[in-house]
Amino acid sequence: MTDPAVATAVGPVGVTAGPAGRAEPSRGGAVPVEPLRVGIVGGGFMARVHAGAARSAGARVVALASSSPASAARAATSLGVDTAHESVDDLVTDPDVDVVHVCSPNATHAPVALAALAAGKHIVCEKPLATSGAEAEALVEAARAGRLVGAVPFVYRYHxxxxxxxxxxxxxxxxxxxxxxxxxxxxxxxxxxxxxxxxxxxxxxxxxxxxxxxxxxxxxxxxxxxxxxxxxxxxxxxxxxxxxxxxxxxxxxxxxxxxxxxxxxxxxxxxxxxxxxxxxxxxxxxxxxxxxxxxxxxxxxxxxxxxxxxxxxxxxxxxxxxxxxxxxxxxxxxxMGYVDAFAGFVRDAHDAVRGGTPEGLPTFVDGLRAVRVTEAVLASAASRRWVDVP
CATH class of the missing domain: 3.30.360.10 (Dihydrodipicolinate Reductase; domain 2)
Known part of the structure; x- marks a missing residue:
């Protein structure tokens, strides 16, 4: 699930899934300072979950953007975030942000994530990664080209x-x-x-x-x-x-x-x-x-x-x-439960940002896979026929 922030926004799977879901190391982007500095796009429930998991992983949540400056300010105050950006563009280009967590509505995932990748940021993007296979493929290629980490919180893997x-x-x-x-x-x-x-x-x-x-x-x-x-x-x-x-x-x-x-x-x-x-x-x-x-x-x-x-x-x-x-x-x-699983996922995603190879990290490749299966389900329901999954 994602948060109700409406964003308009005009780089590499540094982590890509192998046959067993194993991650490959990232080599792109500037070497992040320690602790990692997180910027969140979104201001609702999932923004709160991501903020808590990031802090549990040892990161600092330094910035937030939402559907408007006013909603960003409210969410930043509620979540204890120092900087509330007036726009998503301001957040994704903020030099004090290492990793952008995208928790906005589904239709905004692709444009926000692409803008952040273009700015050299590593990404944690809520699912669905995109609302079409073409958009999801573009994100996989952009992350791969920039050698940047792209992770998707399929957190139930972390139980x-x-x-x-x-x-x-x-x-x-x-x-x-x-x-x-x-x-x-x-x-x-x-x-x-x-x-x-x-x-x-x-x-x-x-x-x-x-x-x-x-x-x-x-x-x-x-x-x-x-x-x-x-x-x-x-x-x-x-x-x-x-x-x-x-x-x-x-x-x-x-x-x-x-x-x-x-x-x-x-x-x-x-x-x-x-x-x-x-x-x-x-x-x-x-x-x-x-x-x-x-x-x-x-x-x-x-x-x-x-x-x-x-x-x-x-x-x-x-x-x-x-x-x-x-x-x-x-x-x-x-x-242990959902909060612990989410924290485990974010720890692994942030480890990948530092060049680690955590076992079973769900990446943009896995996000693309989920979009393709979803498209197959809709196509079959519409045609009333068996459909091959790409």
Whole structure:
């Protein structure tokens, strides 16, 4: 999700994802001073999340810009940021900013990020990276050309038990993956009088539910499996034709059937109108040896199923695989959740800015991938046919 800041704005994936999602080092831009200095575009909930995660990672949040000088000033005061810029252009060209975090509405992501890349800034851009594949491709190429870090907060990768699931799949413990079931359910747009800028395609893009939360689900699935969706068929549903007196042209729900490049089959379902479901992201996969299930609302455990019985594996760095243990920043028994996952992502993104190669950092390449899958879902729903995923 992103913040309601409207920005107008007229460089390289220094970090690019390899076959296993491993990052390549950045070599572009000026050598950043320590601690890193962050500028945020946006003034709402996600701006607050990014500011907290950046500070947790040891960075200084030095500047903020929003939809107007007044809203920037209010947000800067609320978040304890010293400089409120009058425009986004002022922020992205600020010599005291090393990394720009883009938390503005979806349609502004590409122009803001391109302007920041042109100014030699590293970028953390909220998803969706862009509202079209062409825009997302332009961002990947611009970041790559400037050898600048471009990261996208698919933060559910940063739950330790997700890394544990990924390691078990990679090690062959589940056997050959046969099937996958994924869902992401929310209820914040259940009623017809629930209105948000994301509902309007002019601000949020042609897809709402799938671009907003389905992108997280697909990224998580492909990250854990080390596999890709190869082809899919889908259908979408809009619960309310009108919201707040305006016509609705984006989907509330999407259902997808897919095949992967390695022959697994599966289903995905996303909804923003599921009563009582606040943020239920669930991934359930079955292999020839065992099954795994992870629920974001219960992130401290991983369910493991075998024909001979089941096991609930609790987060404990002493028994987890190294990458899962790395992200376990507090002792077992002290619950970790979304805020910790977000902080872990920002630590890795900022490490990449310094030239590090953090394992599993989601980059602009991954952001482009999510946009392409979203476009395939919309194309299939419109044509009522199977679609190959690029």
């Amino acid at each position: 330790p038990m997700v890394r544990e699931a990924r390691a078990r799949v990679a090690a062959g413990e589940v056997g050959r993956v046969l099937s996958v079931r994924g869902s992401y359910l929310q209820d914040w747009l259940l009623d017809s009088d629930d209105v948000d800028w994301r509902v309007d395609s002019a601000a949020g893009g042609p897809s709402r539910a799938f671009a907003d939360i389905g992108s997280h689900l697909v990224d998580l699935l492909e990250f854990v499996l080390g596999d890709r969706l190869a082809r899919l068929t889908s259908t979408t549903n809009t619960a309310h034709a009108h919201r707040g007196g305006s016509s609705v042209d984006t989907e509330d729900e999407a259902a997808v059937v897919f095949e992967t490049t390695r022959g697994a089959i599966g289903t995905l379902f996303v909804s923003q109108v599921a009563p009582g479901r606040k943020n239920r992201l669930l991934l359930d996969l079955s292999g020839t040896a065992e099954s795994l299930e992870f629920s974001q609302e219960e992130p401290e455990t991983l369910w493991v199923g075998r024909r001979s019985g089941t096991q609930l594996v609790a987060r404990d760095a002493a028994v987890l695989t190294p990458d899962a243990a790395r992200l376990s920043t507090v002792p077992a028994g002290h619950p």
